[in-house]
Amino acid sequence: MRDWFGIGAQLTLGSLRRRVRVARRRLEETSTLIHVSILLFVPALIALMTHLSNRSSYVSFFVLPPLAAGTYALFANPESEYASPVRFVAGLSVGAICSWVAMEVAIRFVYPELPPSAIEVDAAGAAFAVFLAGLVTWVLDIEEAAAFSMALLGLLVDPARRLSFVVSVFVSSGIVAVGFAVWRDLFYEQRARYLYESIEGDDHVLVPIRGEFAEATAMLGARLAADHDAGKVVLLDIVEEELEIAQDGGRNRTVVADGGDSRSSRNTSASSDPDGTDDEMDPTTAAAVSELESLASRIETNLGVPCQIVVAAAGPSRAETVRQVASEANCDLIVAPYETDGDEVTPFIKRLLEANRDVLIHRSCDGRQRWRRIMVPVRQAGDTAHNMIDFALRLAGPIGHVSIAHCIDSEKRRRNATQMLANLAETIDGTVETRVPNASIHDFLLRSAPENDLIVIGSSGDRSVASRLVSPPTFKQIDDLETDIAIVDRH
Incomplete structure (x- = not known):
């Protein structure tokens, strides 16, 4: 029963992780991020304005319908030329002022014999308010769609409260504009920092030395690491012989035993060994160390990125050895040469791609560096x-x-x-x-x-x-x- 429970729990956790990974990848799409922001921030801002409207006479509820539409437009198109906090506030405020002007024209010139409270909105007055809003926002280059609805709503306001209505529009649109500006500048424009892990990672690079163009692949990995101040390259060679010693010398030289498990470590010189420890290596291992040191010297000279060399004995799976060395060397990126077996990539490449870390497979045509x-x-x-x-x-x-x-x-x-x-x-x-x-x-x-x-x-x-x-x-x-x-x- 416990075994079945454990299997069920593992399957559930695995399904949950996949769903979280899928959700994260969807969120990394800008369009998804914008829609999620609309669902979160637009209702929150309107709720804030509704609360202020209920608590203060300076924020009229008449403001909220065009304000909600304008807020949506801001968040839906944050890169648009119309997504300007200044344009938003100025456009809505001008719309409210234009409705005031339209009503004053009606009071003084169209219906002078009627008291202001008795004047009803007619077709001509509505058209004039919208025309005036369009003209002024065009001339001042502050065109804003919600300004037209604000110009119409302003016609319904009590004449004695028109000034407070304009102030209400200015204050409420200003609060929304500030909220939008904070979201855009501190989150939307910086979304790569929060959503894309690649900005800070992939600076410790492990390169298994294999194939005809191994040096080209090593140079590619080194150029990736050199772009970060904390970059480091680990050059790995895998030999068939069983290794009994480990060395960590002037170039961080390490010789490890089967499967990448280090047996021992002692300081030596990268070029000469007065204690004679190089003589303890078999010829194959000594040749591998010498080639890696030569390649590491060229990388450090050309790119200035520090190199560590590792020689490991081949375990049951070379790919697993690479993955284990990457883990022990704290490498977050593996750069390996491309290999094929007929029409398919080799099992070595397939298993590397299953590693729980970033992998880059490099196919070189002519050894370009x-x-x-x-x-x-x-x-x-x-x-x-x-x-x-x-x-x-x-x-x-x-x-x-x-x-x-x-x-x-x-x-x-x-x-x-x-x-x-x-x-x-x-x-x-x-x-x-x-x-x-x-x-x-x-x-x-x-x-x-x-x-x-x-x-x-x-x-x-x-x-x-x-x-x-x-x-x-x-x-x-x-x-x-x-x-x-x-x-x-x-x-």
């Missing part, structure tokens, strides 16, 4: 897309060029795609070009590959099984792309 022009195709806004763009900006440097793209299959989708890319571009600290091609992702990448040094794509790890069966992940279509590829898997 500098990437100036980088393309980032994105499927949707969110932390993974932001992480990919962040990596691209780090690699391109201040003089490089980064472009982000979203492919569409119909011109009807262009506006939404353009807005999505604009929202992504607004959250990054750098300059990027946005592109919305009407083409399949594979055709677009084929055309773009010769123009770019690197293409950064996602691993599609957040897609459902059904989605991947209908449309295979992009990284399975990269074999014919004539440029470097970086596959980002975000956890």
Whole structure:
């Protein structure tokens, strides 16, 4: 019974974690964030104004309907030219003043024989109030949709309370404008800081040395780490021999035993060992250490980022060894070379992508070690897309060029795609070009590959099984792309 209870609890917790992860990814989309903000902040502000209206005569309840509409417009389009706190307050206040002027005209020139309280709103008066509001807001460049409804509502106010009505509009709209300005400046404009973890992470990078272009992959990982002041690179080589010693020398040299479990540690020199500990290594391990030290020297000389080298004995699974070393070395990003077995990636790559940390798989075409022009195709806004763009900006440097793209299959989708890319571009600290091609992702990448040094794509790890069966992940279509590829898997 206890076993069944434990299994049920684990399944429930796993389902809850997936739901939280999905909810977080949805919240990372700017459109979702805006809608959630509307649901939270617009009712809260209107509730505040209603409370003030009930407690004070300076806030009229007549103000609330246009105020609610205007508040929604502010939060729904925070980047619009009309989403200005000054425009909002001035527009609503002018609308209230225009209704006052329209009623004064009616009292003095249209119905001079009637007492002001006996004058009813007619079609001409309503048209004149709206015309006046439109004219004044246009001339003063403070056009605000809610100003027109405020101009109409003001016609219903008791003539003796028109001044207090205008003051009420000014005060209430000012409170809403301040609330909107605080939300936009301290949260919306800073949403990358709160929602996208990639800004602060991925500065300790582990690079397993494998394959023909291992140095190119190591340089890519080092450039990512070098962009952060606290960056560090750990170069890892895995050998078949059983290792019995561990060394931590002038270059943080470490030799670990099976599966990445360190046996012992003592200080030595990275270049020479007076105690003769290098002689205790077998030739394969000594050669691996020497190659890693040489590569670490080149990285430190070229990029100025500190390097640590690790030689580990191969355990039952090389991928598990890499993951264990990454955990012990406190690395939050693994950068590994791309490997295939026929039409599929190797089991080593598949198991790395299952690690509970960020992974970048690098496919090098010719050993390139500098990437100036980088393309980032994105499927949707969110932390993974932001992480990919962040990596691209780090690699391109201040003089490089980064472009982000979203492919569409119909011109009807262009506006939404353009807005999505604009929202992504607004959250990054750098300059990027946005592109919305009407083409399949594979055709677009084929055309773009010769123009770019690197293409950064996602691993599609957040897609459902059904989605991947209908449309295979992009990284399975990269074999014919004539440029470097970086596959980002975000956890």
